[in-house]
Amino acid sequence: MSQREDAKAERRRRIVAAARDLIRETGDAGLSMRAIAARAHVSLTTPYNLFGSKRAIVIAVLEDVREFHDRFSNLRHTDPIDRIFHALRLSLGYYAEDPDFYRTLWSEALNPGGKELRSELITPQRYAFWWALLVEAQRDGALLADLDLDLLLRSLDLVFGATMLAWVLGGLQVDELEASVGFGYALALRGAANPDSQPGIEKRLKTYQRQLVRSRKKAQAA
């Protein structure tokens, strides 16, 4: 790699790190392009040259932390359906540990303000991981045979993204996140499942429902 590309990669790294740290320290309040640029010791224009927009930077941060805890990919579970919900639980566990950080991240990532017109919220690796799970489930006969798994996966992603959006817009608490996404996943997966596999998913559905109803009652009391 040339010296130029090297320096560029270094700047990129510094910018992502600066954004990550700023979110960690000050929340979304202190996350301005000027602050990011100053912290990364680059000019205000440089992040635009290297990333294109603020949203792209935030998405890079999101990918950065994701890579970190995508290790659960090699978890071994007998049932692929079980693995889906297990992965969900692990993933959202990080959110519960550091809600301010992730809420800011998603808030900026879902910001439709710009003109770029690309989501890029799902990487090829993540796609491959989930797709493999669905393929396995379908081969096991758990899912409808003639269902397009690409569309099913897209639907699950929609549920996930929508829940993040609801969280960001204030319609959801952190402790409701897992149950909310889980309920949506269970609904969709039961809808995609063959009769034999439905009871197990239905059980999860009811579990998440209990959690959500409980936290809703608690919210009404307050």
Next chain:
Amino acid sequence: MSQREDAKAERRRRIVAAARDLIRETGDAGLSMRAIAARAHVSLTTPYNLFGSKRAIVIAVLEDVREFHDRFSNLRHTDPIDRIFHALRLSLGYYAEDPDFYRTLWSEALNPGGKELRSELITPQRYAFWWALLVEAQRDGALLADLDLDLLLRSLDLVFGATMLAWVLGGLQVDELEASVGFGYALALRGAANPDSQPGIEKRLKTYQRQLVRSRKKAQAA
């Protein structure tokens, strides 16, 4: 109503109309608070007094046009499930006729930039309409008896909102909107349905799947 409140309501009306017309004529490019205020013949500060934020104005516009075509609420169908998909079709038909208008609307409405932290994307009337449909479906035995309809409705709304977001972010074409939301609805409803009602929903699922696969192939060819 006092004369003062009357004048206030008038200004409110003018502001919403100004925003609506500006979106219609210039898209999101010309939709600035200064332009809205000028067009409504009010000061820049007045919209903030009456609505609080730009997003609130846009949501008011969204409600305004919704009221206009909420007449399908009194459509009579035998099957409540059928009515759900029929309402969906009618609703998204308007979007297909005027995509730029609605895309701008949703783009601004989903903008999480502000600090307000309230979604307000669903009004009591809309909620009541959909809830009545679901109650009827459950009483007919179509849906699982012990399923919380509030949560199901919330899930359907998440699918809808997420699809709008995907549209806004550029991951979806206008002509894919109905099939995309429909696929998600069918998945969730089949997941919420009793065995007897599942075949009918499954048929819809496959229909939407065919549409989506077709338009995806067409997109790949280009």
Next chain:
DNA sequence: CACATTATTCATACGTGTTATGATTATAGG
């Protein structure tokens, strides 16, 4: 090594949503 090219950074400016500040107007109550 020196030079011309080109990629990258820089300082600056623009338009945005939003808020603050007094002045000004129109309404409500006596």
Next chain:
DNA sequence: CCTATAATCATAACACGTATGAATAATGTG
């Protein structure tokens, strides 16, 4: 009719994301 008051007004300011052209650094070639 007159005063108190609530609303709007014009204006300026703030911080933000982004666009632009000038300045600067690294690169490949003679």
